[in-house]
Amino acid sequence: MNGLPGPARPVTLVRNDLLALGRGVPARRTLRVLRTGALSRQLAMLELLRRGAADPEAAAAWRAVADAQEREPVRLAQLLASARTGAWAADTIAALRAGGDRVDLSHLHDLGRGREHGTVLRLAAAGLRWEPALDPGEPLRRHLGAHHRPDDGEPSRWERPLAAAWRLLAARHRDAARTLAGLPIVLVPVAAPAHGPEPTATSSWAFGAVALSPPDPDRPAAAALALVRAVQHVLLGAAEDVTALVSPGAPPAPAADALRHGYADAAVAGFWRIERLYGPPDQRAAAADAFARHRASAAAALSAALSGDALTPAGRLVAETARARIAPWLAEAPGPPGPRASGRCDAQAR
Amino acid sequence: MAAARTETTSVHPDLPDLSRHSLRELAELPDETLLGSLVRLLDPDGGTANRRWAADREPACR
Numbered sequence: 356m357n358g359l360p361g362p363a364r365p366v367t368l369v370r371n372d373l374l375a376l377g378r379g380v381p382a383r384r385t386l387r388v389l390r391t392g393a394l395s396r397q398l399a400m401l402e403l404l405r406r407g408a409a410d411p412e413a414a415a416a417w418r419a420v421a422d423a424q425e426r427e428p429v430r431l432a433q434l435l436a437s438a439r440t441g442a443w444a445a446d447t448i449a450a451l452r453a454g455g456d457r458v459d460l461s462h463l464h465d466l467g468r469g470r471e472h473g474t475v476l477r478l479a480a481a482g483l484r485w486e487p488a489l490d491p492g493e494p495l496r497r498h499l500g501a502h503h504r505p506d507d508g509e510p511s512r513w514e515r516p517l518a519a520a521w522r523l524l525a526a527r528h529r530d531a532a533r534t535l536a537g538l539p540i541v542l543v544p545v546a547a548p549a550h551g552p553e554p555t556a557t558s559s560w561a562f563g564a565v566a567l568s569p570p571d572p573d574r575p576a577a578a579a580l581a582l583v584r585a586v587q588h589v590l591l592g593a594a595e596d597v598t599a600l601v602s603p604g605a606p607p608a609p610a611a612d613a614l615r616h617g618y619a620d621a622a623v624a625g626f627w628r629i630e631r632l633y634g635p636p637d638q639r640a641a642a643a644d645a646f647a648r649h650r651a652s653a654a655a656a657l658s659a660a661l662s663g664d665a666l667t668p669a670g671r672l673v674a675e676t677a678r679a680r681i682a683p684w685l686a687e688a689p690g691p692p693g694p695r696a697s698g699r700c701d702a703q704a705r
Numbered sequence: 706m707a708a709a710r711t712e713t714t715s716v717h718p719d720l721p722d723l724s725r726h727s728l729r730e731l732a733e734l735p736d737e738t739l740l741g742s743l744v745r746l747l748d749p750d751g752g753t754a755n756r757r758w759a760a761d762r763e764p765a766c767r
Contacts, residue, residue, distance in 0.1 A: 366722045395723040402731045421728040432724070597720055 366392040368598045373669055376594055377676025379587075379622050380530045386537040389590065392597035393562035394436035400444035401435070407451065408458045416460045419467030430469055438541045438564035439472060439490070442498035445560035462494065473541065474510045478518050480525035483532050487540040489513055490564075495543045499556045499566040506544035506569060513544070516570035520578035527629050531583050531622070538589060539563040540582075553577070555585045559592025576630060576638070583626050587619040591673075600670030610665030614674055617656030621677045624649035628684060640690070647689035653681050 368376075372385040381389075405417050424431040434440060443462040451458070465472070473490030491508030524532040540563050547553050547568035556566035565585040570578030591614070594600065601611045627646035631639050657678040660666060666674060723731060 364722050366720050391722060391724045392720060395720055398723040398726070398728075398731060399721075401728070402734065405728075405732070406736075417728070424728055428727075 366395055366597050368594060368669070370672070373594075373598075373672045374676050376590060377673040378680050379625060379677070381534055381537075381590060383537060386534070388597065389593040390436065390539070390562070393441065393593055394432070396596055397435060397441050397444055400448060401440070404444060404447055404451075404458060410457075413458055413460060413463075416463040416467060420463055423467050423469050427469055431466070434466055434469065434471065436539070436562070438539070438561035439495055440466070442494045442558065442561040442564065445558075446494055446498055474508070476510060476514055476517060478514075478521040480518070480522040481529075483521075483525040483529065483536060485521050485532070485536045485540075487517070487535075487542050489542050489544065491544045495541065495561060495564055495566075496545070498561055499543045499558055499564055500545040502556075503545035503548070503554050503566070503568075506546045508542075508544035512569055513542070516572040516575065516578060517542075519572055519575035520570060520582065523575045523579045524582070527633050528579070528583065528626060531586070531626070534590075535582060535586055538586065540565060540586075542567050544569065553581065555581050557585050557588040557592065559589075559596060562593055563589060565589070576634065580623065580626055583622050584619050587622045588615065591615060591618055594673070598669045599667050600673060602665055602667050602670075610660050610663060610670075613656045613660035614666065614670060617653050617658075617660055617674065618677055620649045620653035620656060621681050624653050624681060624684060628687075631690070643690040646684075650681055650684045654678065654685060657681075 366388060368385070368388055372381070372388060375381045375385050405413075408414070408417070420431070424435075439462065443459075447458055472492050473488040475486050475488050478485045478487075489508050489510055491506065496505055521532070524535065541561075543556075543564055543566040545554060545556075545566050545568055553568045554566065558564060565582065567578075567581060567585070570581075591600070600614060624646055627642045627649060631642035631646050634642050657674050660674050661671060661678065
């Protein structure tokens with residue numbers, strides 16, 4: 356390792372990273388910075404917890420993790436950066452702040468043993484590979500899915516519908532597919548509610564984790580869209596960890612909500628923009644309606660976010676870039692233009 | 706002479722890159738460095754939007 360003490364360099368999102376995020380097409384470098392930010396944050400949280408845990412059992416557990424890191428640094432780096440570790444650290448800090456006096460050591464024991472959880476699904480389509488993990492266990496289920504009934508995450512029920520969603524993304528939404536493939540996505544299965552919309556959830560404490568109900572194999576667009584939308588929240592949450600997007604001195608909620616919704620809606624509008632032209636013919640009219648609705652809501656939300664001075668320069672750059680991305684879409688006819696609405700689209704039009 | 710272009714925008718310098726340090730090295734960090742890197746992220750009052758985003762839950766399709 357590098358050796359401390361000494362000032363550590365900050366994790367840095369440069370201007371080009373923020374422009375790429377605003378365009379909805381983060382480069383590999385940008386994704387690497389976000390991963391580094393998540394790992395750095397989680398390492399700091401772990402060390403904060405270590406300093407607060409005085410009992411001998413906790414001290415032994417920490418030593419076991421440090422020993423494991425010395426034996427297998429690459430493997431431990433993956434585990435320490437995982438969504439599991441982030442969720443555990445955040446929940447443990449929250450529990451201690453709420454008056455708890457013991458650290459739940461189960462995750463530390465897993466780290467010390469180098470134990471991984473979940474099942475990796477290996478999907479490939481149109482030259483793009485995606486290998487998300489499926490993890491129905493704690494602490495992710497409690498952290499992300501506490502409001503939903505659990506799903507056992509039986510891989511055989513997930514693989515086929517996810518493969519269908521991945522084929523759709525790889526064929527018609529390649530930028531979104533590349534972004535998904537470049538993130539450490541962990542799917543946290545939750546049961547679909549008897550009524551109402553299917554739930555998704557993300558948490559900026561658990562980088563890459565997405566709670567999702569089992570996808571319907573006959574509706575690959577629904578699962579693909581849920582993933583596209585969730586990833587926007589993953590990206591923006593991770594960026595916010597590295598670079599404040601909303602001014603600390605400003606009332607953050609309205610601007611943050613507007614930026615978050617506008618950013619996600621821009622990606623959703625981009626999804627339907629393609630689907631209205633190249634999706635299944637019997638679904639293009641609905642896709643056109645969705646495109647019209649989401650481009651309008653994205654434009655309104657991003658304008659609202661930019662209307663005051665609550666965004667930082669970094670936040671403004673992301674919001675302005677996203678708004679500029681969708682501005683030309685507002686002049687497009689929402690419906691499919693007839694003869695052009697055929698064939699296959701291999702690149703996400705902008 | 707042309708001015709040098711800067712690629713860096715308003716970066717918060719308070720999240721140090723700890724990714725290359727071992728856990729035992731991190732134990733040597735002074736409290737203020739460690740806590741300084743986290744105070745913004747862990748602010749329970751939501752000094753930034755982060756806490757709100759941490760609790761983000763919404764329907765998949767609207």
